[in-house]
Amino acid sequence: MRRGLIVLLSVALCATLVFRFAAAQQAQEKVVAAWEFDRDGDFEGWTGLGDVADATVADGVLAVTTTGPDPMIIHDVFDEPLPATPTQAIKIRVYAPAPGRAEFFWTNTTETQYGGFSPGKESFVYLREGWGEYTVRPFWQAEGRIIKLRFDFPDGLVGRTYQIDYIRVVEMATGEPAVPADWDFDDGLQGWRLEGEGSLRARDGWLEAELKENARLVAPPVDAEAGEYSFVSFVMVVTAGTSGRIRWACDRVNGLHQADFPVIPDGKPHTYNVVVGPGAKWTGRIIYLDIEPAVGVACTARLDWLRTSPDPTGPPDIEVRQFLIADPLPRAERECEVL
Known part of the structure; x- marks a missing residue:
């Protein structure tokens, strides 16, 4: 009985610690923008569609089916620009029918051939099959502000249906002071x-x-x-x-x-x-x-x-990658000159 009680107490303690850790982690994050898709028919600004069809918002998710090589959804220009900081993250919970690499594009302008988006202003996220929650660190601080977002589903998977539970931009305030890079x-x-x-x-x-x-x-x-x-x-x-x-x-x-x-x-x-x-x-x-x-x-x-x-440091670590010999056809058990 005592052993069983100890096990139960240990499990309860572990569960409490996990819960407190998760709660503390969430408390450190401030949501600065969110699209929850919890109102049927409301795309919450994600109305730009490319190479997708059958787009719906129902039962708490935005769903699309891919129809071409570059499927995407695009948010309209924000009513209020989003101040860009290096400590922000994009969080997305998405159902993927197969694994693949998705991308978030972001911009502070509309003046490019792609409606403001351009190569070099994107962040990748690798989706697993099934439901998953992912955190992307865009490090978009040099933009100053963000006025549009785009989410690209994995390329080349035609006829696949993806579901998005939510997309959020959060400020990840860890409270940790920045330190010199020396550990x-x-x-x-x-x-x-x-x-x-x-x-x-x-x-x-x-x-x-x-x-x-x-x-x-x-x-x-x-x-x-x-x-x-x-x-x-x-x-x-x-x-x-x-x-x-x-x-x-x-x-x-x-x-x-x-x-x-x-x-x-x-x-x-x-x-x-x-x-x-x-x-x-x-x-x-x-x-x-x-x-x-x-x-x-x-x-x-x-x-x-x-x-x-500033310079190479640490103890020397010698490794022989290759060596050459003078005689192109060395004989067995004969000395040869190493160049």
């Missing part, structure tokens, strides 16, 4: 978090993660002067993949930017110095940073430390 994980996660599926913990001065496909490690809010640094340097262990990816956002340029780098997936510590600047996309102040240790594959990853640096 050693000696006293825990130091504000890092997991985005995607997997698990994350700090142990013995290392950040340790079990990552599913497309999951990444996200730094706490960052404040680093781009002009002072040209590298993101770190010591990492990774068990799979051929390349990793650093992503960042800065205050003067829209969107997320990235630098890919080759990884050594042997489960041993290696030093990496990834070139990120100088350049037009590494400018002003860096306000966001994340890392995908193995692009597109599941992996186990460990970080000893990570920082921005």
Whole structure:
């Protein structure tokens, strides 16, 4: 009986903690614009349709069926422009009949050949089959204001019906102060978090993660002067993949930017110095940073430390990629000259 009581208390405590965490997370978010589709027949401004048919709003969802190669819905010009900040996110709950890559386009003008939209002002979201809630960080702060939105369904899937429960723009006020881009994980996660599926913990001065496909490690809010640094340097262990990816956002340029780098997936510590600047996309102040240790594959990853640096840093890590010999037809058990 006592053991059963302990188990019940533990389950109740865990449920309470999860509920409090979710409630606290929601309390930190301020909804600045929302389209809930909870009135039958009311598209709430999403009246621009492209390569879709049978558009309806009923039973709390907006539904469309794709008919062409570039299906989309477009919101009319907002009555009041939406002030654009780097801490905003777009949240969408959508039913997808098949997995695929969707996109949000955003703009502060109507003066382009695409009605204000243009390449470079978009944010991707990878949809799973079935219902799912997704959070997109557009980093559209350089726009100053947003006056139109467009949502593109995955291309090439004709005859598929998608349903949208809601689209919201939220201000993600974490309350965390921005910090220099320098972490050693000696006293825990130091504000890092997991985005995607997997698990994350700090142990013995290392950040340790079990990552599913497309999951990444996200730094706490960052404040680093781009002009002072040209590298993101770190010591990492990774068990799979051929390349990793650093992503960042800065205050003067829209969107997320990235630098890919080759990884050594042997489960041993290696030093990496990834070139990120100088350049037009590494400018002003860096306000966001994340890392995908193995692009597109599941992996186990460990970080000893990570920082921005003006020069390559960390202990040398020698790797022989290839070597050449002088004799094009070497004989077995004969000495040959290595060039």
